[in-house]
Amino acid sequence: MFCRDHLKLMEDVKKTAVFQSILEGNHTVENIYAAVASVADHARKLYDVEVVGGINDTDFLTMMVSDACFLVQYMRSKSNNSASIGGVYQSLLGVFHSKDQDIFHDIMLLENQIPWPVVRAIMQFVPQGVMNLDDFIDSSRRYLHEKKAPQEKTYVLDDEPPHLLGLLRDSIVGRKDIRQPTGLRNECSLSINKFAEVGITLAANETNDLVDMGVRKNGPLFLHLYLAPLSLDERTTNMLVNMAALELCMTLNFLDARAQGPESAVCSYLQFLAMLVHREEDVHELRTKEILRGAGFTDKQAFDFFSGLHELRVGPLYANTIGQIEDMVAERRIRTKVYAFFYRNWKTIATVFTIIGGIVGLLKAFQPFIFKGR
Structure with missing residues (x-):
């Protein structure tokens, strides 16, 4: 009964979102539907035949309009712009605020993604200057990265994202040329409890970008292993798992010569953290070094999350960082042994x-x- 009531509530909210999109700019129903219809055929081809095979074109168009209007109004509600928030119906705001975590969870699911051309078609009906997509991107990034990093860059949307999940994935990954590894190490000979023995200290990077991961020298004896800081809770783990699933679907072989390194950045980042964590004490060490931040998950919850990530596919960012660590340790073998002793x-x-x-x-x-x- 609760499930049916919840679904009915969401359907009513979606209808209200459609009315908002129509009435706010004095548009007609025909205008809204025509804009989405112009990209509906392309959008339909992006879905698996088994998913949309039983849905006729009219119902598919109605579904796209309804879902996209809902998403656009929700994104508006997360803006820092008072004009943007003030323009959203109070009835919508009430639901968005009271069901925020559930809604955000659902719009991050890979299977719930709406093709971006459909979303863009609806966004054009929002009055100019009212909606700022950058605000929504930044608020979503703050879930993952509690604090703005000293060298964090504003994400610039200059390519056509596949959908919202892909857009947010691109915004946290960052941009960096990542070479394909010449050889794949089977496993790293180090773990977080051994890093200190060989003079490797963990540090949060200064960009918050997932691709900004690696090792740098810090004097004759020490090495800095730097990577993006992270806040872990139900919301962020859902985001990361679905982003990793997106990468696995989009690229069959991360180590293929034609694959781009950043295409597997989320998987590499998560697998690297999983490699570091073998005990709950390791999670505490990540907190001490400010790699893990915020209240969110307990050490036990974070450990359980990382424990389930060991089977992720290896990507070049992961392989290169592992190789970099092992090469630098080998290069300083005598100094490392003396320090370790x-x-x-x-x-x-x-x-x-x-x-x-x-x-x-x-x-x-x-x-x-x-x-x-x-």
Whole structure:
């Protein structure tokens, strides 16, 4: 009964969103439907035949109009522009605010994506200057990255995204030329609990871009492993899992010479974090280094999430970072071994020096008596 009531509520909300799109700019129903109809044939071809095979063209068009109007009005409600929010019907705002987490979850599901040409067709009916897509993109990025990074760039929409999920994926991935690895390492010989032994310290990058991952030298002994910080909760894990699923669907072989490195950035990033985490204590270490931020998931919840990611397909960003770590450690083999010895045995070494210091102190204390005895 609850499920049916929920679905009916959403259908009523979608109808209201359509009315909003029509009435706000004094448009007609025919205008709205004609705009979507011009891209409907192309949009239909993007769906699997089994999904839309039983839906006739009229019903498909109605569904596209309804879903796209709903999405556009929801995105408006997330704007920082008071004119944008104020223009949304109060009845819509009430539902958007009370059901925000559920709605955001649903619009991030890969199977719920609306072809972007359809969304763009509806967006043209929003009064100019009222809707700012950048606001919605930025608010969505803040779910994943709690704080704006010092060198974070404003996302520029200069290509045609496939849909909203693809657009948001592009906005968090960033842009960087990633070479295909010459060889694939089977596994990394390091884990987070061993990094400190060889002088590798974790650090959050300064861009928040997922592709901004790698290793840099920090003096003669130390290495910095930097990667994008992340906030984990139900909302962000849903986003990331669906973005990873999108990458798996779009690129059959991440390591194919024709594949672009950023096309698998989410999978590489998640797999790299999964490689780092073997215990709940490792999650705590990620928090200490500010790789994981915000309240969100507990250490146990975050550990369970990462534990389920080990079977993700290997991408060039992951493979190159692993190779970079192993090459730099091998290049500094002697220094690394010396540092590792002192790191593993520092308690024993400290104890020995304490004992030696104590003995020296005693000898100094008894020195006058020793000389008197002579």
